[in-house]
Amino acid sequence: MKIDQIVLATGNKGKVAEFASLFEGFSISVKPQSHFNVEDVPETGTTFVENAIIKARHAAEVTGLPAIADDSGLAVNALGGAPGIYSSRYAGPDATDASNIDKLLDALKSEPQQNRDARFLCVLVFMRHHLDPTPIICQGEWLGEISTERHGDGGFGYDPVFWLPEQQCSAAQLDKTTKNAQSHRGKALVSLMKEMRELLAQS
Numbered sequence: 001m002k003i004d005q006i007v008l009a010t011g012n013k014g015k016v017a018e019f020a021s022l023f024e025g026f027s028i029s030v031k032p033q034s035h036f037n038v039e040d041v042p043e044t045g046t047t048f049v050e051n052a053i054i055k056a057r058h059a060a061e062v063t064g065l066p067a068i069a070d071d072s073g074l075a076v077n078a079l080g081g082a083p084g085i086y087s088s089r090y091a092g093p094d095a096t097d098a099s100n101i102d103k104l105l106d107a108l109k110s111e112p113q114q115n116r117d118a119r120f121l122c123v124l125v126f127m128r129h130h131l132d133p134t135p136i137i138c139q140g141e142w143l144g145e146i147s148t149e150r151h152g153d154g155g156f157g158y159d160p161v162f163w164l165p166e167q168q169c170s171a172a173q174l175d176k177t178t179k180n181a182q183s184h185r186g187k188a189l190v191s192l193m194k195e196m197r198e199l200l201a202q203s
C-alpha cells in the first residue's frame with residue numbers, strides 16, 4: 001500500500017507539536033486536520049479506543065486521506081481512574097487546561113502524596129480510509145504522581161502537575177524530546193509505526 005500523506009486527526013496544538021517531532025524523519029507527510037479545515041467531532045464513545053476511532057474516521061471521511069487519531073487522558077487511582085476519557089472536559093464544557101488542573105488539585109487536596117499515583121494513557125488509531133474495518137490500534141501509558149502545585153511551563157494539558165518522582169520534575173519541565181522518549185504518546189507511536197511499517201510493506 002502506497003501512502004504519501006496522512007491527516008493527524010486532532011485539534012490539540014500541544015499534541016500537534018509533539019507529533020511533529022515524533023514524525024521527524026518519517027517518510028510520509030503528516031499534516032494536522034486544521035490544514036484541511038477539518039472541525040473537531042463530538043467524542044461520544046465510552047473508551048479511548050472508540051473516541052480515537054471516531055476522530056480518525058471523521059478526518060479520513062472529510063479529507064479522503066488515511067488518518068491517525070490520538071485519544072488520551074489522565075487516570076488517577078484515588079479518583080477511581082477519573083478524569084479518564086473525560087480529561088479534556090473535566091472542569092465542564094468550557095474547560096481549559098488551567099481549569100482542569102484547578103479542579104484536579106481541589107479533588108485531591110486531602111490526599112497525601114502516597115495516594116496521588118496517576119497515569120497518562122494514550123490510544124492511537126490508524127485508519128487507511130473512513131470505512132477501514134481493521135484499524136491499527138496501539139496504546140501507551142506513563143506512570144507518575146499528581147503534585148500539589150504546578151511546576152514548569154512546557155508541554156500542555158496536565159503536564160505541570162504530572163510529577164515524575166525518579167526525575168524530580170514535572171512533565172512540563174522536560175524538553176519535548178525527553179518527554180517523547182518516555183511518554184504514553186511516544187510509546188504508543190513506536191508501536192504504531194512498527195505495525196504501520198508491516199502493513200505498508202505487505203501490500
Ligand SMILES: O=c1nc[nH]c2c1ncn2[C@H]1C[C@H](O)[C@@H](COP(=O)(O)OP(=O)(O)OP(=O)(O)O)O1
Nearest residue numbers: 010011012070071072073074087088156157158159
Ligand atoms: O501528554 C500529555 N500531557 C498533559 N496532558 C495530556 C497529555 N496527553 C493527554 N493529556 C490530557 C489533555 C486533555 O485534557 C486530555 C486529552 O483529551 P483528548 O480528547 O484526547 O484531546 P483533545 O480534546 O485535547 O484534542 P483532540 O481530541 O482534538 O485530539 O488529556
Ligand SMILES: [Mg+2]
Nearest residue numbers: 040043071088
Ligand atoms: Mg478531544
